[in-house]
Amino acid sequence: MNIAVCIKQVPDTAEIKWTENNTIDRNGLESVINPFDVYALETALRIKDKYENIRITALTMGPPQAEEIIRKAISFGVDNGFVITDKKFSGADTVATGRTIANAISKCIENVDLVICGQFATDGDTAQTGPTISTNLNYALATYVKEVLNIENGFITVKKEVEDGIETLKLKLPAVICIQKCDYEPRRPLIDGFIKAQKAEIPYYSMDDIGLEADKVGIKGSPTYVSKAFRPEQKHGGEIFENLTTQESVNKIIEALND
């Protein structure tokens, strides 16, 4: 069974710079794997621990330096990975991104049964790319997944957390699942994983490689655009009270609650 895990490199700090076109300037930012994608990787690796003949491919769309996070994924135990990168991809919104990633999955990996994404990326926070990948591939979809329960006879059963409780869903494979924070700790890199990661060949695929045209990708292929980006008003930063007695503290809080 082939699993594709979609991961994204996100800035690690609150230092965000925007280009003149109001897209994110990723130059010089410290980057990490999107925290939700770490859970997506862990979910894939847990499936590999439990079942035979599982092959996991990690892929990312981004600038060439996103190769780092693919190596990192390999150090965790992922089998291989690649980067989808092309200047023409820049400025893509979720519709264009989902289309690009879906095309890469069907062109560059054979017979993918399961695509795993993180529920959100901490930079964009749209939660739309996973569902968009599923529509482009015409795969079954479940979002807000907390746990994979089992995979058998062409079906995957998952637990999904919604506002009022936990649903158990049975999806026909092939499927796309989007993972939210799980109740378990993601694993740390393996020692031989580091060596494997260093040695691994990470192919880059361009727009031509994945068979898309310029009007379907990047800013041209995106139906939305940012017209303005602005920092919200900093409304907080009030009074701090030190050396109050317990009763005075209580009174202050009650005053604030009634205000």
Added chain:
Amino acid sequence: MTREILIYAQTNREHKILNVVLELSCAAQELSKKLDNCIIAALLVTDGTNLEQNKNILKQNGFDKVYIAQNTEFKNYNTKYYSNIAINLINEINPEIVLIGATTQGRELAPVISSRLNTGLTADCTGLDISDEGKLVATRPTFGGNLMANILCKNYPQMATVRPKVLKISDYPLEKNTEFITINSDISNIEKDVEIVDFIPNIQLTDFRIDEAEIIVAGGKGMKSKEGFKLLKELADVLGGSVGASRGAVDLKLADSSIQVGQTGKTVMPKTYIACGISGAIQHTVGMSGAEKIIAINKDKNAPIFKIADVGIVGDVFEILPKLIESLKERR
């Protein structure tokens, strides 16, 4: 052709219309004024349960038209079925704008619709407006609320999901002479590739729904133990609020991850957020800095939480909270 704003009338598990639908209707009334008073329509997908009540709610809350897709198969939500119904309707009526609540369901349904229609969708908006050119301007926070972006859409319909509880419901009645239209609800040729096999209501969640709470009492590592969190629960109960937790507290197993606030947890916007023993790392504050009022209690006067608190108390939560609970109980 009449211009329309279409709102997805999401219902809960008991088939009752969600509040966010009414919030969207109120926002749509404002948008409509800037769009030649265009029509406000709802799409109601139903198995027939509570249908009359739901029709009445929509009639009382400003909907000019309600499109009803009824089928016994619609007992439980299903993305493939519901998106097909919505796409067929959208292709027929060509609405200017489609609005969907940014619930777990809405955030799955909306991108499926938009990507199949190849139109733009802005996720999880906190504000909607119409530009001078008559286009939808959707405002959304990015980078955990550190930056706001106004997003426009080149195609039609212009789609957006909007966070529950951010838009206000108006106090005055908005009864309309609503037209109810039954639409094609045939889904026999669609393969159902997802089936719900079980549902366990989360009693803790239904008791205090953190996403919707007006008051959140949240604890961090400084609460030290599960006993500490019992204090928070007690305070939340007195105030009629919910309990939240920082990642630090969840990692120490003091609280369940379902109530985690912050980067890998929930983003909340209550009226009041009381942070107890929370240092206030950026990973936490991105999930709660949208609160109207922040009260922080922490032993460490240098804790970053005090930088965003409206009222900060440097002190011991284990001394202050029991007294606070006691005082509040006496006042009731």
